Amino acid sequence: MVSTSAALAQAPAAVVRGLPDFTDLVEQVGPSVVNIRTLEKARPSTPGAGGQDEEMQELFRRFFGVPMPNAPRQSPRQNRPEQEAQPRGVGSGFILSADGYIMTNAHVVEGADEVMVTLTDKREFKARIVGADKRTDVAVVKIQATGLPAVKVGDVSRLRVGEWVMAIGSPFGLENTVTAGIVSAKQRDTGDYLPFIQTDVAINPGNSGGPLINMRGEVVGINSQIYSRSGGFMGISFAIPMDEAMRVSEQLRSSGRVSRGRIGVQIAPVTKEVAESIGLGKAQGVLVRGVEEGSPAEKAGIEAGDIITRFDGKPIEKPADLPRAVGNTKPGSQVALTVFRRGATQDLKVTVAEIEPEKVATAAPEKKAPPVKIAHLGLSLSDLSEAQKKEARVRAGVRVDAAVEAAARAGIREGDLILAVANTDVSSVQVFESLMSRIDKTRPVSVLIRRGDGAQYVLIRPAP
Secondary structure, three states: OOOHHHHHHHOOHHHOOOOOOOHHHHHHHHHHEEEEEEEEEOOOOOOOOOOEOHHHHHHHHHHHOOOOOOOOEOOOHHHOOOOOEEEEEEEEEEEOOOOOEEEEOHHHHOOOOEEEEEOOOOOEEEEEEEEEEOOOOEEEEEOOOOOOOOOEEOOHHHOOOOOEEEEEEOHHHOOOEEEEEEEEEEEEEOOOOOEEEEEOOOOOOOOOOOEEEEOOOEEEEEEEEEOOOOOOOOOOEEEEEHHHHHHHHHHHHHHOOOOOEEOOEEEEEOOHHHHHHOOOOOOOOEEEEEEOOOOHHHHHOOOOOOEEEEEOOEEOOOOOHHHHHHHOOOOOOEEEEEEEEOOEEEEEEEEOEEOOOOOOOOOOOOOOOOOEEEHHHOEEEEEOOHHHHHHHOOOOOEEEEEEOHHHHHOOOOOOOEEEEEOOEEOOOHHHHHHHHHOOOOOOOEEEEEEEOOEEEEEEEOOOO
16 A cells, blocks of 8 residues: 555645645746846935935835835945945846846836846846836846746746745845745736736745746746735735736837837726616726827727727726726727717727827816706706817817706716716707706716716716
């Protein structure tokens, strides 16, 4: 007979239900992990000012936004030669290719005058920053070396919640430190462009930029952030998915920068209440609150109040889905999207442009005509002049000159524009009154309003 311990020893790692053994993985992947030190040239400083330990500063500056308590002091910088390179921070990275390309976090190399890379065999190289992308926190650096042990990149789609993973890095400058845990969650929304991998792997200052490794010895993420209220690791850390990181790194290696798509809309979530009131059914898609003048969205016919439900054939379920889908689209591409407008779906074509700084919102139109009161809703309305429509970039609508009682409770205020009622466009106060005459005055009314450059649905509930 074979003992239980002997059977476990002979069983493949994938089917063993006890604690995993990471020793083979460390030997396999460890040589591909590097230590990254950044240096900066000393700048003139106020007499008497002192520096703080930069390794600890990374934690409190990057993750916690609070000053570091009891920070050790260094010699005042004004006593050092002005151009002498001084230690700035410590991080980790891993070798992407045998010819010296290395991936790390953008915040590890941000502001560095020099980047030094140390391999596990103690060889040290001065690295060149190929490119860094702050939006995804991914950077690529290059050292002059060949025959380096590159990592194997894993398939993030195969990663499962509860799966064992391992991190290797240089926490607090302690090189080749191994920590392990499980995947706590996937698709964690903490940023516009990244659905993070959440783990309980211990990550500390200096781990930033190091690899997250699955049990097959493949890199599935870049350790980037932690969550903490105490100033230390609290069991939650976040890694950048490797598929996202590789898309960014390919652009950084080819051009030194990342090009992202934009269509020029401001968006908001669609609540269950709004979805039901306008006939959308379930809460899905994103509400277009505003459309930039001259933007691809405006040229495609997208309007404030539309709900975008699909982009390039992919469903849009929540607000984070759209900027990711658009951002990952090559500028210049023509893409199909589906909008829900006034109770029906429409298919539109939009030509994606390259991302640029947001434009300043235009002011709301001024009061034009004496108001007409809609008593049971607490509204006073007036028609818009052609000049006001052009300024607000709307084809139709009426202006709210006063909002009291039911309208005020719904959040409507003076200066808002009402674009639609119960999925029907409103071109004038007369049309608004006609629509209201056919609606039960005791039931809530779904109204699409425009405020500045943003649009949203509200429900006006008449007082009983």
